[in-house]
Amino acid sequence: MASIVVFLVALPLCIGVAAASGVAPALGIITGIIGGLIVGFLPGSSLQVSGPAAGLAVLVLEFTTEHGVELLGPVVLMSGLIQMALGVLKAGGLFQSISLSVVQGMLAGIGLPLILSQIYALVDSKQLGTPMKNVGGLGDLATAVAGNPQKVAALVLGLMAIVLCFVWYKMPAPLNKVPAPLIAVVLGCVVGVMPGFDVKKVEFGNMIEAISFPTPDALGHLFAPDVLIMIITFTVIASAESLFSAAAVDRMHTGPRTKYNQELFAQGVGNAASGLVGAMPLTAVIVRSAANVNAGAKTKLSRILHGVWLLGFGLLLPGLLGLIPIAVLAGVLLHAGWKLFNPPAFVKMWKTDRGEGIVMIITTAAIFFANLLEGVLAGLAVAVVLVALRMSHMSIKETIKGDTGRLELRGNATFLRLPRLIEALEAISHLPRVHVDATKLSHLDLACRSQIEEWGEQRKKAGALHVDVRLPDAKGAKDAEDVDAAAGFDEPEMSGTLDQQTPVEVTAELPGTGNGVGAGVGENVGPGAHPGTHPAPSASDFTDTLPPTHERSRPYQEAAYQHSTTQGHPHGQSTHAGGYARPHPQHTHPGHHPQYHPGQVHPAQTQPGYATHPGQVHHHLHYPHPHYQPYPYPQQAYPPQPYPAGPQYQPHDATGQQPVYPEPAPGAYGDPNGEWVAPTHGEGSRR
DSSP: OHHHHHHHHHHHHHHHHHHHHTSOHHHHHHHHHHHHHTGGGSSSOSSOEEEEOGGGHHHHHHHHHHHOGGGHHHHHHHHHHHHHHHHHTTOHHHHHTSOHHHHHHHHHHHHHHHHHHHHHHTTTOOOOSSHHHHHHTHHHHHHHHHTOHHHHHHHHHHHHHHHHHHHGGGSOTTGGGSOHHHHHHHHHHHHHTSTTOOOOBOOOOOHHHHOOOOOHHHHHGGGSHHHHHHHHHHHHHHHHHHHHHHHHHHTTOSSOOOOHHHHHHHHHHHHHHHHHTTOOOEEEEHHHHHHHHHTTOOSTHHHHHHHHHHHHHHHHOHHHHTTSBHHHHHHHHHHHHHHHHOHHHHHHHHHHOHHHHHHHHHHHHHHHHSOHHHHHHHHHHHHHHHHHHHHTOEEEEEEEETTEEEEEEEEEEOGGGHHHHHHHHHHTTTSSEEEEEOTTEEEEOHHHHHHHHHHHHHHHHTTOSEEEEEOSSHHHHHTHHHHHHHHTOOOOOOOOOTTTTOOEEEEOOOTTOOSSSSSSOOTTOBTTBOOSOOOOOOGGGGOOOOOGGGOOEEEEOGGGOOOOOSTTOTTOOOOOTTSOOOOOGGGOOTTOOOOOOTTOOOOGGGSTTOOOOTTOOOOOOOOOSTTOOOOOOOGGGSOOOOOOOEEEEOOOOTTSOOOOEOOOOTTGGGOTTOTTHHHHHOTTOOO
């Protein structure tokens, strides 16, 4: 049943495309038969149907008008052989990579000239040739129709066909399942035999007599420049239309997907066979293919049988084809041309992407004013330029601090962005210290690389104090952090996980901190008690605000925080289980800055100004792994500070005296505004 539906759709289209191409209608039927019986058997796509395409009608007409029908077969034969070679070379994917805006512009460029040519056929008149000539002759055509009843009758039939094609799909089921072109042709035949409708009808002739094999004389003209251009044009357009149709058909069903290289080879075989018998170029046609899918086809049998029905009809019932009015076929093709032109697609493309909309408009205009091949090439060229401009997006971050300027480049630096790069480089050229960080570029072409390198050399020769240029290579990336820090542009980040063993940038703990880095007495911590249940500190625990003279970062490894042991503990008590040993809040004294050593207890009793209160415990940071070493802090960065007088603690100071010190009020260690903390350690010393 699907094959019958496809046959009913293909029959009027084969005849109409042949008539629009300036060749015998029988050649259109022959081309459709080849598309069914030859291409239908070959692998590639199972459901799309091939035959003469309206998109090539204008090209065929121009070629046959200039060179004659005799040369059409050899040209189609050569196009088929090239398609076969492209299929063998697996070039099917090349046609898939064409920009959508170019494809839609090409279809619109095919549809608009087709509409103009069929306007003449709609009133039984002969078109003038090129699209521009057809546009120029519309005024004379309107005058000729007004005074000719035959042309008016043809116009009525043509308009009837157009209206049916546009509105038939709105009919209720099951009427709307019948192809609209078939309804238009049948109704046109009925009306055309009525009195007063003396219009031109199809002259079908004999299919056997229409066949013509290439002659040696015709083959000798294949190497003429204009003929070679037409061969290439047929090849490109027929291949592109077939593979675009395959992509559209694949979206309409859930069966096997198209194998593009095999489908391209199959289309080449079909065109080679069509050229051997002097027929027309064929492509996969979306109208027939969609009808095949919608009719419920599941295998390639339906497209094969549609060729059988075309063959039987052409051989057994050729007289019925002579009843079809030319104006009706013109109306069917004018509807097809409008669908190809598709004005709403321009609006949608413009709203979606104005750049792609410009490509689509340029492609259509170039085809209209020049020809199909030149128009497609122009569209591809504009599309490539558009892609190059978009892929050359480059952001430049400029930072100036004092006498130092820095440029950070991101994105893709190509020659198209060279003027902007030069402008940015000149903006910091007057500074004595300049840094250019290009390590974050995704792409740096030779033109931009040379410009950056030459600029750096010029700045050095000009006497700049410091010139740092980092290009996207291993060395530049490796030295990036060090140079940024030296230039004052460092932005420390904390990242990584325990499993990755990623170093975490932290800030040194303030001496005298009690329970960890956070202020206040820790949970379960008291005099003489050292809990063993604290978790390992996280990266956020190591961020204290230090006085300006003490602010310095220290790298830690989170995996380095292991459980401390009782080794070196005066009371045999365990330190904090997180591995980060912290002095008891009531055993910590101002001025104390421990010098950490792996596996060692801090020599508390040997430092001047250190408390020697009985029972006092001094904890240390224990590094069990030899690779995890503490940051070496200079002892002089934390000088001993004077102790306030008080009765509780009696540590020895540098003079050997034992002054009396007051015990801090409860909670003073956790109070950022405490009177004891601030004078001792400075404002902002607690978080």
